[in-house]
Amino acid sequence: MSxxxxxxxxxxxxxxxxxxxxIAAITIIGLAVVFAGLLILILYLYLSGAVxxxxxSADHKPEPTPKARxxxxxxxxxxxxxxxxxxxxxxxxxxxMAAIAAMGAADGKTYRVRSVKPVHRGxxxxxxxxxxxxxxxxxxx
Amino acid sequence: xxxxxxxxxxxxxxxxxxxxxxxxxxxxxxxxxxMIGISFVFMYLAIAKDFEPLLLLPISFGMLLTNLPFAEMYxxxxxxxxxxxxxxxxVLQECGLLDILYMxxxxxxxxxxxxxxxxxxxxxSPLIANPKSFLxxxxxxxxxxxxxxxxxxxxxxxxxAASIAIIGGADGPTAIYVSSKLLSGGGSISTGNIALAAxxxxxxxxxxxxxxxxxxxxxxxxxVKMKQLREVSKTEKIIFPIAVTVIIxxxxxxAAPLVGMLMFGNxxxxxxxxxxxxxxxxxxxxxxxxxxxxxxxxxxxxxxxIINTSFAGVMLxxxxxxxxxxxxxxxxxxxxxxxxxxxxxxxxxxxGVSAVPMAARISQKVGAETxxxxxxxxxxxxxxxxxxxxxxxxxxxxxxxxx
Numbered sequence: 001m002s003x004x005x006x007x008x009x010x011x012x013x014x015x016x017x018x019x020x021x022x023i024a025a026i027t028i029i030g031l032a033v034v035f036a037g038l039l040i041l042i043l044y045l046y047l048s049g050a051v052x053x054x055x056x057s058a059d060h061k062p063e064p065t066p067k068a069r070x071x072x073x074x075x076x077x078x079x080x081x082x083x084x085x086x087x088x089x090x091x092x093x094x095x096x097m098a099a100i101a102a103m104g105a106a107d108g109k110t111y112r113v114r115s116v117k118p119v120h121r122g123x124x125x126x127x128x129x130x131x132x133x134x135x136x137x138x139x140x141x
Numbered sequence: 142x143x144x145x146x147x148x149x150x151x152x153x154x155x156x157x158x159x160x161x162x163x164x165x166x167x168x169x170x171x172x173x174x175x176m177i178g179i180s181f182v183f184m185y186l187a188i189a190k191d192f193e194p195l196l197l198l199p200i201s202f203g204m205l206l207t208n209l210p211f212a213e214m215y216x217x218x219x220x221x222x223x224x225x226x227x228x229x230x231x232v233l234q235e236c237g238l239l240d241i242l243y244m245x246x247x248x249x250x251x252x253x254x255x256x257x258x259x260x261x262x263x264x265x266s267p268l269i270a271n272p273k274s275f276l277x278x279x280x281x282x283x284x285x286x287x288x289x290x291x292x293x294x295x296x297x298x299x300x301x302a303a304s305i306a307i308i309g310g311a312d313g314p315t316a317i318y319v320s321s322k323l324l325s326g327g328g329s330i331s332t333g334n335i336a337l338a339a340x341x342x343x344x345x346x347x348x349x350x351x352x353x354x355x356x357x358x359x360x361x362x363x364x365v366k367m368k369q370l371r372e373v374s375k376t377e378k379i380i381f382p383i384a385v386t387v388i389i390x391x392x393x394x395x396a397a398p399l400v401g402m403l404m405f406g407n408x409x410x411x412x413x414x415x416x417x418x419x420x421x422x423x424x425x426x427x428x429x430x431x432x433x434x435x436x437x438x439x440x441x442x443x444x445x446x447i448i449n450t451s452f453a454g455v456m457l458x459x460x461x462x463x464x465x466x467x468x469x470x471x472x473x474x475x476x477x478x479x480x481x482x483x484x485x486x487x488x489x490x491x492x493g494v495s496a497v498p499m500a501a502r503i504s505q506k507v508g509a510e511t512x513x514x515x516x517x518x519x520x521x522x523x524x525x526x527x528x529x530x531x532x533x534x535x536x537x538x539x540x541x542x543x544x
Contacts, residue, residue, distance in 0.1 A: 016298050023302075026299075030289070038278060038534070048377060048380065048384075049269070
């Protein structure tokens with residue numbers, strides 16, 4: 001290891017101006033230690049992540065449905081949730097329509113809902129509401 | 142009557158000689174005038190242009206106070222001793238207000254306390270969810286070490302080269318921590334030089350980084366949308382600061398004060414059981430320390446220390462350090478882009494230079510320029526906070542091999 005300057009080899013600290021070997025040695029050691037330290041942290045995070053994901057998935061495993069459960073009991077629940085969702089949607093449509101009506105009232109115009117269709121999101125991957133929320137939160141940056 | 146006139150003229154002459162105005166027109170007084178002018182420019186940048194006002198305003202006011210002749214608020218002769226040993230008894234006897242505040246810099250108290258506050262404000266969950274971002278935080282530290290090479294070859298001493306190089310970490314408290322520890326003698330550059338260069342360039346991140354980012358990446362690379370990160374459990378968030386403290390402090394003990402306090406702050410936040418302490422650390426304590434740190438660092442920027450060729454060298458190497466850090470991060474980002482078959486946007490690499498959260502915002506902004514529906518902010522925070530840890534480790538390495 002004659003590449004290393006004597007001070008570094010003997011564990012002493014470097015003082016004064018430096019020669020080419022000293023500069024190169026400190027640079028290589030520095031970069032190596034930074035990468036080594038952060039690689040150890042990456043390793044730790046992958047290991048702990050795997051452990052936590054396993055324990056989380058064990059916690060969230062769905063309970064097996066009892067065989068003797070009568071089908072009649074399940075059906076009404078489904079119906080209720082479906083109709084509740086539809087009610088939610090129509091409430092949202094009504095609220096949006098009310099806002100449009102209020103906007104049009106100023107100009108003396110009236111609007112009517114003819115149909116409500118889901119919009120194909122294409123490559124955006126998120127709803128218009130999520131998109132607007134994200135824009136709101138990130139635009140100040 | 143003549144006697145009265147004599148007394149009046151003698152008194153007026155004494156008053157004139159004792160005034161700072163006469164000193165400004167005496168030998169070397171022009172340097173103070175220039176420094177006062179520079180302090181006004183920094184105040185303008187902080188107030189009108191919003192350039193890091195929380196730090197630039199205290200620094201510029203400290204610069205003003207220290208360059209007012211005969212104000213006697215800061216005494217460099219108490220601190221800049223050839224043998225590097227400060228006589229604290231003498232400091233307490235002969236000090237001004239800013240000398241007392243400067244003790245927190247010299248004894249490396251303020252930077253770790255700032256890190257405590259930063260820890261309370263930082264959410265490490267994106268980094269926990271995406272650990273490979275640590276590599277980008279490490280790569281961006283290339284700026285520190287490549288600048289170290291440049292400074293060493295330019296003839297700066299080891300301590301000066303390390304203090305200048307750490308500017309590339311884009312982390313003000315870390316730069317002050319390293320330089321106050323290494324620059325103990327009466328050398329040509331001071332902690333104030335380093336802090337001034339570091340904060341100037343941190344304020345100029347929005348001007349320095351984007352051209353480099355556009356130059357080094359293609360439109361296709363900038364448009365990459367990254368996958369949403371997994372949810373991180375509270376237990377993981379609590380264990381993370383403890384694990385980082387243990388691992389980094391065992392590996393690089395010199396980094397323990399910075400990393401330890403950063404992680405202590407984060408532990409307080411994540412546990413949720415010490416909300417009063419978190420509130421104090423991230424608000425009152427952080428603000429108090431920021432004022433003390435800023436004004437006392439500003440006090441070290443005396444005319445003789447700034448108006449010389451060494452400071453010009455520091456400023457030149459500072460911008461090189463920042464640029465190299467950005468370039469290293471982006472190039473490593475490009476390697477990750479190739480390695481992951483286009484899943485990583487290389488723009489997030491430039492956020493590896495700490496400068497939290499400015500560098501992350503810049504990556505988000507440049508990404509959104511290419512595709513307005515691309516939101517990189519969460520992903521840019523990974524290398525950004527990894528960069529804080531990375532620069533603290535780099536600082537620890539430099540402190541452990543250089544005296």
